[in-house]
Amino acid sequence: MSKLLCKPNTTEISSGVTLVHDVTSENSPLEYVGFKVVDLTPGATYTEELGKVECCIVALTGKITVSDQEVTFENIGTRESVFEKIPTDSVYVSNERKFVVEAVSQARVALCYSQSYQQLPTKLIKAEDNGIENRGKYSNKRLVHNILPDSDPSANSLLVVEVFTESGNWSSYPPHKHDQDNLPHESFLEESYYHEMNPRQGFVFQRVYTDDRSIDETMTVENGDVVLVPAGYHPVAVPDGYESYYLNVMAGPTRIWKFHNEPAHEWILERK
Numbered sequence: 001m002s003k004l005l006c007k008p009n010t011t012e013i014s015s016g017v018t019l020v021h022d023v024t025s026e027n028s029p030l031e032y033v034g035f036k037v038v039d040l041t042p043g044a045t046y047t048e049e050l051g052k053v054e055c056c057i058v059a060l061t062g063k064i065t066v067s068d069q070e071v072t073f074e075n076i077g078t079r080e081s082v083f084e085k086i087p088t089d090s091v092y093v094s095n096e097r098k099f100v101v102e103a104v105s106q107a108r109v110a111l112c113y114s115q116s117y118q119q120l121p122t123k124l125i126k127a128e129d130n131g132i133e134n135r136g137k138y139s140n141k142r143l144v145h146n147i148l149p150d151s152d153p154s155a156n157s158l159l160v161v162e163v164f165t166e167s168g169n170w171s172s173y174p175p176h177k178h179d180q181d182n183l184p185h186e187s188f189l190e191e192s193y194y195h196e197m198n199p200r201q202g203f204v205f206q207r208v209y210t211d212d213r214s215i216d217e218t219m220t221v222e223n224g225d226v227v228l229v230p231a232g233y234h235p236v237a238v239p240d241g242y243e244s245y246y247l248n249v250m251a252g253p254t255r256i257w258k259f260h261n262e263p264a265h266e267w268i269l270e271r272k
């Protein structure tokens with residue numbers, strides 16, 4: 001099994017709270033990005049005290065109430081399935097704060113982490129505040145919801161975005177990377193991909209590869225899997241008949257998404 005492909009590994013950590021993924025710097029090749037997926041039954045609560053990390057809590061599905069013990073955002077979350085393709089609500093919580101997520105309905109929540117040393121205000125990122133983009137043409141069409149883009153100064157390190165790729169299409173394509181701390185040309189950002197497919201028995205292929213091929217893995221990715229991108233290009237191919245959803249978390253030394261397309265494939269963008 002690839003070291004970059006994480007299968008769901010469900011553990012009930014407290015009554016009604018199931019940890020589905022738990023990616024940390026201790027158990028993965030990622031240093032800047034951490035990621036969890038938590039399922040909650042109605043009324044169940046998940047509590048966490050953050051150390052030197054900030055967290056973006058994304059209500060993937062279902063309704064939740066989120067509190068940092070000073071402010072509370074009640075009944076947030078907008079969808080029963082990510083494939084409703086509408087933006088959802090999220091909450092940014094800064095380092096050294098405690099937060100509580102309570103499920104109002106059955107809920108799946110993504111917790112996106114990165115290092116952070118300077119406190120910022122807790123913030124509700126409303127669904128309607130997501131920047132929506134339709135990117136690409138030909139067999140490269142995808143819909144993007146920008147939850148925490150680099151133009152939004154609400155976080156110190158975290159970048160969070162969700163992407164829907166149409167059946168038979170490609171995304172993160174032509175292949176691009178962001179693995180050199182060499183601004184203004186390229187930024188260094190690690191990345192995680194949390195994948196879902198519609199219908200759920202679908203699969204996608206994701207290749208992660210560096211210029212020197214010290215990393216070169218092509219993975220068959222199934223519903224609920226997480227792919228880790230410590231470095232390199234990371235295109236996704238979606239078979240005919242299936243739609244793809246993924247949630248990306250990116251972080252690195254500088255909070256700028258400046259990517260570099262693989263020159264051999266850049267002509268794909270230049271087609272009329």
Ligand SMILES: O=C(O)C[C@@H](O)[C@H](O)C(=O)CO
Pocket residue numbers: 135142144161163170171172173191234248259
């Ligand atoms: O295909 C897209 O436009 C999505 C990707 O940019 C994805 O968010 C990513 O690879 C970020 O580096």
